[in-house]
Amino acid sequence: MASIYTFLGPEGTFTEAALLQVPGAAEAVRIPSPNVSIALEKVRTGEADAAMVPIENSVEGGVSATLDAIATGEPLGIIGEKLVPIRFVLVAKPGLSLDDIKVVSTHSHAWAQCKQWCDRNIPKAEYMPGSSTAAAAVGLLADNCPYDAAICAPLVAQQRGLHVLAEDIGDVADAVTRFVLVSKPGPLPAPTGADKTTLVVPLPEDRPGALMEILEQFATRGVNLSRIESRPTGQFLGDYFFSIDADGHLAEERVADAVRGLHRISPQLRFLGSYPREDRRGYTVPRYHQDQAFRQAHAWVEGILKGR
């Protein structure tokens, strides 16, 4: 287990709440980072052993800052995931009421998840992007803060004694955010039967069917995908990579075989990790995609080649 953790800070973010679910993290050293890139860089340089960062949520989809920062630079590995139910509160400078709110700051995903509430209750308020919900909330305590209110977790509002104007302002009652624990590449966590594998696959060539060829590698081996997102590489217009989560562990033959297939098509792919699913949801693998079927098929071909 890691002994020094970093996370998207400051104290009181949803990301810190996710980190505190990791056994031992509450007693370990926890260094806040001002953004996801800096958190991952601390792992690359060895300043931290592992970083907790948001990757996906049930309302907004993928967290682009994380998908991009993990896809480039010195390779990193995902060793675990945590799911956190998200509840938002609106905090404001003392003395203000809803009608006084002209500018609101928060993390872009929090804003997207409270948009309908804001349209209904503070329709004139403009949005000012913040690096995290907690950074926006704590900013209200500074002199000359350029915004009037922030959307954040109840925890940071309570910790900092902030003036709460409204509670439970999320548009979707059961919103959940998924966070991943990232370290330097190393041995994979053992397979549990309910695992996830994360990959970054650059689209090999701009030609008809290139994406279908990538998807076929999973489909023909019975590997289900739970997330696929395209992100621009930043090199030139129209150049994309795919960030993919697949059900299963690299130690399973069907996943390994799919990843080998992907490597033939897109040799620059990145394997980011195989790790236990937080929801422990297993998957049914038909007989012909199970390890034994792969091994028998392999042995059968070997036998023919050896003249048996």
Ligand SMILES: O=C(O)C(=O)Cc1ccccc1
């Ligand atoms: O800003 C935070 O508190 C975070 O941890 C990122 C985030 C933002 C919105 C929903 C979930 C996580």
